[in-house]
Amino acid sequence: MPLIDYRRARELVSIRDVLSLLCWRPNQVKARQSARGPCPLHKGGGGSSRIFAVNYVNNWWYCHKCKTGGNQLELYAAALGLPLYDATLQLCEHVAGYVPTRCGILMRGKNGHREEEPVKDPSDLDAPPPNFQ
Numbered sequence: 594m595p596l597i598d599y600r601r602a603r604e605l606v607s608i609r610d611v612l613s614l615l616c617w618r619p620n621q622v623k624a625r626q627s628a629r630g631p632c633p634l635h636k637g638g639g640g641s642s643r644i645f646a647v648n649y650v651n652n653w654w655y656c657h658k659c660k661t662g663g664n665q666l667e668l669y670a671a672a673l674g675l676p677l678y679d680a681t682l683q684l685c686e687h688v689a690g691y692v693p694t695r696c697g698i699l700m701r702g703k704n705g706h707r708e709e710e711p712v713k714d715p716s717d718l719d720a721p722p723p724n725f726q
C-alpha cells in the first residue's frame with residue numbers, strides 16, 4: 594500500500610469538511626474560530642450539549658466526556674471506527690478526488706482501481722509536456 598502523506602492530507606481536508614460529513618452542528622460558535630456542540634463519538638449529551646470543542650484554525654477537537662482529542666483525520670477515523678490509514682484514504686477521495694502520497698498522488702483510474710501517479714498536484718496530470726508546442 595502506498596504511504597499517505599498525512600501533512601498534505603491535513604492541508605487538503607479541513608475539520609469543517611469532516612464535521613459536515615458527520616452532519617455535526619455546533620450549539621455555540623466563537624468568532625468563527627472555534628465552536629462547541631454534541632460529541633459525534635459518544636452517544637448522549639443531547640442536542641444542546643457543548644461537551645465537544647472544535648478549533649477551526651488549528652483543525653483540532655476535544656471531547657470533555659471521552660477525554661479524547663486530535664486532528665481532523667483522527668476525528669473521522671474515530672467516528673467511523675476505521676484505522677487512520679483507511680479513514681484518510683476515504684476522506685481524501687471523497688473531498689478532493691485523490692489521496693496525497695509520499696511519492697505523488699493516488700487516484701482511481703478508468704477501471705476503478707487506485708493507481709499511484711508520480712505528481713504532487715493532480716492538475717499537473719492534464720498539463721502538456723514541457724516541450725509541447
Ligand SMILES: [Zn+2]
Binds near residue numbers: 633634656
Ligand atoms: Zn465524546
